[in-house]
């Protein structure tokens with residue numbers, strides 16, 4: 001059972017964490033519970049605030065507002081070297097003139113562990129990260145990128161931290177090795193049972209390894225969920241597009257119960273009823289009250305209302321689009337012409353011009369029709385396969 005399914009208590013809690021640089025807010029009021037033993041990945045585009053958040057977690061920066069607690073203890077003023085956490089940097093920060101063994105043993109040496117015990121533990125950790133014992137005396141700069149990565153992780157494990165932070169450790173590694181290391185990191189997480197917090201801009205990486213993923217945008221954590229939740233139930237268009245290429249249709253209706261019409265794509269569409277939207281009541285905020293001691297008490301929260309949405313976006317992933325034959329039952333269909341097709345290895349992607357729009361369709365190679373370019377086709381999708389997000 002993963003940490004996500006189990007009722008484990010939060011090990012790390014963030015409450016209203018904010019970081020500003022002058023007038024600029026890099027991280028904006030983040031609330032997050034990290035469960036003990038989970039692999040949580042924070043993803044987001046460049047500049048969304050991931051590194052700033054991680055630096056606060058690791059103690060390299062102090063939050064401007066809010067609290068970070070570990071097992072209930074406020075960490076805000078605890079320096080990095082006094083925290084039971086360890087950060088594996090993108091640059092790895094290894095000691096270049098030292099051997100693999102010396103690098104891994106460093107935290108143990110600082111703790112005053114005997115030479116024999118240090119060596120025993122270093123060899124044990126080399127086994128955990130799959131480095132051959134013969135590498136013990138090898139100069140770390142003579143190791144490959146993937147090997148250095150393993151040394152950095154073994155050294156982090158030597159600290160025996162409660163939580164390990166990873167700052168894009170695989171970003172400089174070639175694609176094939178990265179795929180191997182992603183799986184190894186996931187195995188390592190399982191074997192050690194430690195809490196891993198991982199930062200990356202690659203959602204693909206996050207999907208492979210994580211129990212949960214937090215998606216950041218402009219300093220805010222816009223969605224936290226399992227890879228399945230992020231993929232199948234993105235909260236908005238930003239998250240859905242971050243997960244991969246999508247077809248987006250703007251649709252609206254005059255009133256509940258009437259037909260949905262395309263705004264930018266002509267036609268009537270069958271749409272799964274969108275969820276009610278929770279909004280703050282537009283009534284003016286209630287003035288702050290004064291407490292008995294003469295201090296200002298915070299105003300009560302604004303009441304919320306549920307409203308029916310009559311304008312939404314339908315997000316249809318290319319793999320949920322299909323070519324429809326005459327008479328085939330499908331909820332929504334569009335006529336078009338295939339103008340390009342691309343091989344994606346085991347899948348084929350088609351670009352289909354439907355009026356002024358280009359629709360992406362992706363099929364497994366085994367179901368891909370041959371030589372489709374310039375053919376007139378009908379593309380279609382079922383209402384249940386469209387993700388309905390706020391317009």
Ligand SMILES: Nc1ncnc2c1ncn2[C@@H]1O[C@H](COP(=O)(O)OP(=O)(O)OP(=O)(O)O)[C@@H](O)[C@H]1O
Nearest residue numbers: 021024026044045046047048049050051052053201
């Ligand atoms: N010390 C600083 N002073 C001023 N602005 C900063 C500082 N550190 C970060 N920022 C700004 O805060 C924002 C978030 O930066 P951050 O490095 O956290 O983003 P990121 O999501 O990690 O990006 P990337 O994936 O490119 O590393 C950026 O606009 C950045 O310019």
